[in-house]
Amino acid sequence: MEMTLIGLRLLREVAERGTFTAAADALGYTQSAVSRQIAALEQAAGSRLFDRYPGGVRLTGPGRALLRHAVVALDALEAADRELSGAKEAGRGRVRLGFFPAAGAVMIPRTLATLRREHPRLHVATREGTTPSLARALRAGTLDLALLSSRPPHRSPDTDDPPLSVEPLLEGRLLVAVPADGPFGERGSVDVDEIAAAPWIAGPGSPDEPVLGVWPGLPGRPEVRHTARDWLTKLHLVAAGAGITTIAPTLLPAVPAGVRLVPVEGVAEEIRRISLVRLPGPLGEPTRTLVQAVRQVAADLGQLPGCEG
Amino acid sequence: MEMTLIGLRLLREVAERGTFTAAADALGYTQSAVSRQIAALEQAAGSRLFDRYPGGVRLTGPGRALLRHAVVALDALEAADRELSGAKEAGRGRVRLGFFPAAGAVMIPRTLATLRREHPRLHVATREGTTPSLARALRAGTLDLALLSSRPPHRSPDTDDPPLSVEPLLEGRLLVAVPADGPFGERGSVDVDEIAAAPWIAGPGSPDEPVLGVWPGLPGRPEVRHTARDWLTKLHLVAAGAGITTIAPTLLPAVPAGVRLVPVEGVAEEIRRISLVRLPGPLGEPTRTLVQAVRQVAADLGQLPGCEG
DNA sequence: GGTGGGCATGCGGAATCCTCATGGAGGCTC
DNA sequence: GAGCCTCCATGAGGATTCCGCATGCCCACC
Known part of the structure; x- marks a missing residue:
């Protein structure tokens, strides 16, 4: 054989x-x-x-x-x-980065912009995915690095051996995206009772995951009026007054006009942590460069309200 | 496709x-x-x-x-x-060495003995071959190192790009193996006129290579009475008085009883150089260890009569 | 207990791959 | 310079492999 x-x-x-x-x-x-x-x-x-x-x-x-x-x-x-195929080997300057969907609008573009400015010869390939799929990709050697989001108690992304190396980058309070010209938007915050009855814009939802986009642990059965995976769609639905959705503060720089991000009062904070995950062991020089750039972007975002480096 | x-x-x-x-x-x-x-x-x-x-x-x-x-x-x-297959990775301690046939009796065994003593975990694989085949094996990545013999003007083993890295180890005068109890053996040297008429023991000979085993440039047509590739065969044929053959001084420690190695008088010295050849570029740690061992063995052999480190 | 996702397997057809044989091109010998 | 030898290319035929379709089985979940 x-x-x-x-x-x-x-x-x-x-x-x-x-x-x-x-x-x-x-x-x-x-x-x-x-x-x-x-x-x-x-x-x-x-x-x-x-x-x-x-x-x-x-x-x-x-x-x-x-x-x-x-x-x-x-x-x-x-x-x-x-x-x-003619593409000259650019000095082995290749690195592959995976990321959770909400990182695609701000963190990833900023990281790429930083790298293009400071390391123009580094070739970065990126890919969006869920936590389990990105973890498997790391283990399969298809990714060098992954940007993952986790909620307390911040377990390891998978249970395989050897454990993945996890470096926390920043934490932020989960917020709610509301129409700027609506009743919530003008106040600058919302109460948990108010959002319980509001129409929600959620992700498509999958059998084994909790529904993303709806505030977790709400009493009763929140109404999911629209479902969309795409953040641009969701935010413009919010701007149009079609509903509200949860969002991480790191997305603030990418929020279009007509949308405000507000905290929720009257309930325990929901914390989301963003971490840089990789296989244990020594990393190559291109990967190290990328790690530095991601750390820098994360540090900048740590200045945003609701975030902590 | x-x-x-x-x-x-x-x-x-x-x-x-x-x-x-x-x-x-x-x-x-x-x-x-x-x-x-x-x-x-x-x-x-x-x-x-x-x-x-x-x-x-x-x-x-x-x-x-x-x-x-x-x-x-x-x-x-x-x-x-x-x-x-169960063979545990022995810490990547693998190195592959090629060598020209005459190195097989002394240099290779000594090198392996040295390594087994000083680096017992290093796994060395060896392979005999001709200069062109070993050079191609180096280029094909099938060998890490090759021990080659060359005659003046000591051209590079091949003409490909990039040139192979060649490190001369030692040089020696070509000698003649004669029966110890024959007329030559008792004198300690032979004259070129005497060997011209002697029966020779040569290698099998190939179309494009000169015949190995016969003193080069002899006048007339030397008689090749026996052909054999194997050194043990050739030397015992010499001991039996069946003929004489050329030999490098580095083989002295392996020469059986009844055979003497003597220089040839009355003709220009024939010099053979032994070199360590490899692909240019950095070499791995196992390869470096092997290089050290080969150098040490070569230095020891440089003390033999007719040899120079 | 029904249902659904996921893996295993018998079967038929198509594509692949290998061998045998032949042909052409270029050097080497005599 | 003719013959020969070595080496690579290619047409034809046959056996193997490989894939897709369909079905069956197992287990978890509801």
Whole structure:
């Protein structure tokens, strides 16, 4: 039996997605093909690479070992492709950053602007994702660094071994985005009783996650009148008076006219912490440069009301 | 089009052998299969990887570029195989050394003994070969270091770019191995006229190389009475009085009873230089350790008569 | 207990890959 | 300079592999 490039790519993708089906969709195969390919790879490797659970699969020890080498091999071939495609190797100045959705409007653009100014030769690739998907991507070697958001008690992003390295950057109180010309906007704050009855604009919501966008722990059944994943959509819905939504203070610089961010009174603060997460171990020079830039951006944002560096 | 592991392995093997046919034989394929696989790889890469010449093929620029990455990928997968086969990663203490045949009896065993004593955890793999094959192996990333022999004017082992790094270790006069109890052996030296008529024991000889084992530039047509590649065979043939052969002084410690090494009088000295050759660039720690050991062994051998460190 | 997400597997068809054989091009010998 | 040898390219045929479709099974959740 013999390992295959397709098998190794699938190994990485399955490790990253956590599911044969998702990996198949991502790479344009059927679930059946993935199942066979992984089975073949397991036979070639001589050991089971994934433990199968009802909800998906998880890497075994040998699976992690093979993945570590597979990532090196696949990266080398991708580098070969880039080089042969004419793109000169820019001195290995490549780093891949993942981020949670709310970081995309302010933190990521500012970081990229800083880097373009101070390290113009550094090539940064970014990707949005959920906490579990980004954590898996870090483990799969598809990302070098991830910007994640967490709520107390700030558990580690995953439970695998070895634990990910987590560096807290800043914390902020969760706020509510309200129309500037509405009754809330003019007061500068809202009471928890007022928002309980207000129409909400929430994210699409998924089975295992709590609904994002609605203030957590509200009494009764809050009405979700609109759902949207996109922040620009949500904020302009707010500006149009269609409803309100929760928001982190770090998004303040990107809020369009007609929207105000206000704190909620009469209830315990909701704290959100933004952290820089990576695999433990030494990091390359491009990654270190990126870490510095993200820290600097975070420090600047720490000056905003409701934030703490 | 898509690259294949088989294609990459073939790329490396062809680069190392210099010929589709030889690579095919080495890997158990047909020449036809190799030709197609390389053609497919060239299509996948988008550029010609080898220049075809009547005597074989040579890497193009893109070919070298792809090979550089392919070696990384293949090494990673071979490391994965080793790790999955139970062999624990011995702290990356692996180094591969190539050597010219006459180094196999003394220099290589001494080097390994030294290393086993002083660095027992270092894993050294060695391989015998001709100068061109070892040079190609260095370029193909299959060897980390090579011990090569050269004669004046000591040209570089190959003409590729970038030039190989060559560190001369020691030089020695070419000697002649004669029976200890024969007429030559008792005198301690021989004259060029005497050996011209003697029966010689030579190597098998190949079309493009001069015959090894016969004193170069002898007048007339020396008689090659026996041919053998193996040094133990050759030396015992000498001891049996079947003929004489040329030999480097570094082999002295391995010469069996009944054989003497004597210089040739009446003709210009034939100098052989032994060098340590590697790819330019930084070398890993295991390789550095091996370099030190080889230098030490060479320095010891430099004390032999006819040798100079 | 029904339902749904997720993995495994039998089956058929298509694409791939390898071998055998032949052809062409260029050097080397005599 | 003719013949020969080595080396690479390519057409044809056959066996293998690989993928997709469909189905079955298992487990968690409601």
